[in-house]
Amino acid sequence: MSKAAMIGGGVIGGGWTARFLLNGWDVAVFDPDPQAERKIGEVLDNARRALPALYDRALPPEGRLTFHADLTEAVAGSDWVQESVPETLALKHGILPAIQKAAGPEAVIGSSTSGFKPSELNMPGTRAIVAHPFNPVYLLPLVELVGDPATCTRAAGILRGIGMYPLTVRKEIDAHIADRLLEAVWREALWLVKDGIATTEEIDEAIRMGFGIRWAQMGLFETYRIAGGEAGMAHFMAQFGPALSWPWTKLMDVPEFNNDLVELIASQSDAQSEHLSIRDLERLRDDNVVGMIRALRRTGSGAGSVVRAHEESFPRPGERNGLPITATRQVPVSWTDYNGHMNEAPYLEAASLATDRFMQMIGADAAYVAGGRSYFTVENHVRYLDEVHAGDRLTVTTQVLSGQGKRLHLFHRLWRGDDTLAATVETMLIHTDLSTRRSSEPDPAVSERLSAWVSSHAGRDADGAGRFVGQTARRT
Ligand SMILES: NC(=O)C1=CN([C@@H]2O[C@H](COP(=O)(O)OP(=O)(O)OC[C@H]3O[C@@H](n4cnc5c(N)ncnc54)[C@H](O)[C@@H]3O)[C@@H](O)[C@H]2O)C=CC1
Numbered sequence: 001m002s003k004a005a006m007i008g009g010g011v012i013g014g015g016w017t018a019r020f021l022l023n024g025w026d027v028a029v030f031d032p033d034p035q036a037e038r039k040i041g042e043v044l045d046n047a048r049r050a051l052p053a054l055y056d057r058a059l060p061p062e063g064r065l066t067f068h069a070d071l072t073e074a075v076a077g078s079d080w081v082q083e084s085v086p087e088t089l090a091l092k093h094g095i096l097p098a099i100q101k102a103a104g105p106e107a108v109i110g111s112s113t114s115g116f117k118p119s120e121l122n123m124p125g126t127r128a129i130v131a132h133p134f135n136p137v138y139l140l141p142l143v144e145l146v147g148d149p150a151t152c153t154r155a156a157g158i159l160r161g162i163g164m165y166p167l168t169v170r171k172e173i174d175a176h177i178a179d180r181l182l183e184a185v186w187r188e189a190l191w192l193v194k195d196g197i198a199t200t201e202e203i204d205e206a207i208r209m210g211f212g213i214r215w216a217q218m219g220l221f222e223t224y225r226i227a228g229g230e231a232g233m234a235h236f237m238a239q240f241g242p243a244l245s246w247p248w249t250k251l252m253d254v255p256e257f258n259n260d261l262v263e264l265i266a267s268q269s270d271a272q273s274e275h276l277s278i279r280d281l282e283r284l285r286d287d288n289v290v291g292m293i294r295a296l297r298r299t300g301s302g303a304g305s306v307v308r309a310h311e312e313s314f315p316r317p318g319e320r321n322g323l324p325i326t327a328t329r330q331v332p333v334s335w336t337d338y339n340g341h342m343n344e345a346p347y348l349e350a351a352s353l354a355t356d357r358f359m360q361m362i363g364a365d366a367a368y369v370a371g372g373r374s375y376f377t378v379e380n381h382v383r384y385l386d387e388v389h390a391g392d393r394l395t396v397t398t399q400v401l402s403g404q405g406k407r408l409h410l411f412h413r414l415w416r417g418d419d420t421l422a423a424t425v426e427t428m429l430i431h432t433d434l435s436t437r438r439s440s441e442p443d444p445a446v447s448e449r450l451s452a453w454v455s456s457h458a459g460r461d462a463d464g465a466g467r468f469v470g471q472t473a474r475r476t
């Protein structure tokens with residue numbers, strides 16, 4: 001079991017804790033704040049609700065979370081130590097030598113710093129790299145890595161293993177890459193409010209109703225390429241380049257950061273969002289981010305491609321009661337309904353994931369489909385046997401009832417947790433030629449694999465199979 005130590009468990013340390021823990025790492029936290037355990041507990045509640053919803057397969061079992069009053073004890077035996085104390089160089093200089101002393105020689109020591117360079121952070125003898133994440137750390141994949149190349153390479157491998165996207169910055173600069181961009185926008189926004197041009201709410205609308213949506217899927221340059229029309233990027237540059245020297249922006253000019261400015265921004269922000277607590281806002285943000293990343297999964301764009309690649313790396317589960325496990329899933333809140341339990345359609349979605357997996361197992365995979373052959377589902381019968389709730393782990397097993405010729409008859413069992421049969425889904429599929437859209441015989445290699453499953457499941461009980469709607473219910 002891998003272990004991570006979190007030094008500082010505030011907004012960012014709490015997010016890192018959730019990211020590692022929910023990916024199966026043990027996490028030890030050191031934070032002198034007496035409220036740290038409560039705060040991290042609340043962040044974890046939100047993370048447990050959000051992160052599994054990105055995946056079509058269950059994440060590994062959670063690691064063990066411990067809190068320590070002593071930094072050395074928290075760091076001991078860790079493979080990764082993440083410093084996330086407030087953004088004050090003196091504070092970081094006080095902490096990093098202590099981490100260095102307690103950490104093993106192989107441990108990656110990362111700093112969450114938003115702006116300091118490794119050459120500023122490190123004291124003689126310390127070897128931290130910058131590992132700068134984005135809030136919420138448990139959902140957003142980006143981590144900017146800056147520092148010793150060999151350590152950054154090792155760190156990148158670990159981060160990919162917990163579903164993140166390491167971006168190694170070629171050269172250390174103040175504020176890395178993304179915070180440079182963010183700060184430019186923030187500085188302009190502060191000017192617009194200070195000058196009475198726009199309120200905080202109007203600025204947020206200007207972002208979220210327009211370019212904010214574009215940026216999640218194509219970033220800046222690809223978006224502008226399209227904006228150049230058929231003439232492309234060169235035309236875009238020629239058209240809008242001259243504006244850069246017009247007085248559109250005040251980029252290098254910083255509004256005086258005094259109490260008046262803070263009060264102006266804070267009061268407008270309160271008027272905009274005070275009706276929701278921070279945790280409510282976090283949940284709203286998380287639900288939206290999950291929805292967007294899931295949309296990006298479909299096209300393999302941006303953060304969606306990271307989630308897909310991470311999911312592909314999960315080990316395949318084995319068997320249950322002698323049947324192959326074809327799907328595992330943690331039930332997301334979006335699968336539940338007004339009755340407070342899983343709605344009817346997701347039972348079928350889970351079964352459909354199992355069918356897709358079984359197709360792969362017999363060789364009717366993406367390449368087979370690209371070659372013009374596939375199976376079409378022609379009938380499903382779902383029996384809802386027990387309630388399932390958000391956060392429950394579902395495990396689906398698949399039994400082949402028959403599989404001769406064009407017809408394939410499957411029986412999925414959906415298990416809640418370890419031992420409750422929550423549903424069965426009986427599925428009939430017909431092998432199809434995708435060019436004629438008519439039934440056809442499967443390839444011999446697929447038929448052969450299928451026959452092996454038919455033989456191995458022959459004679460097994462399938463209580464509930466063949467049941468029709470309205471038949472007197474009987475528990476299996
Ligand atoms: N908040 C944000 O949006 C982002 C912040 N960061 C960076 O992450 C770091 C932490 O920032 P936040 O989490 O926002 O701050 P925060 O104020 O929410 O949390 C800092 C935590 O450090 C703890 N702490 C203070 N002194 C400590 C010590 N000596 N030992 C252990 N813990 C100590 C505090 O009790 C607090 O819980 C900063 O370097 C910041 O630049 C990076 C990305 C985004």
Ligand SMILES: C[N+](C)(C)CC(=O)CC(=O)[O-]
Binds near residue numbers: 113114134135179182
């Ligand atoms: C405002 N900030 C500089 C702390 C922001 C970051 O560092 C990254 C983020 O999550 O926006």
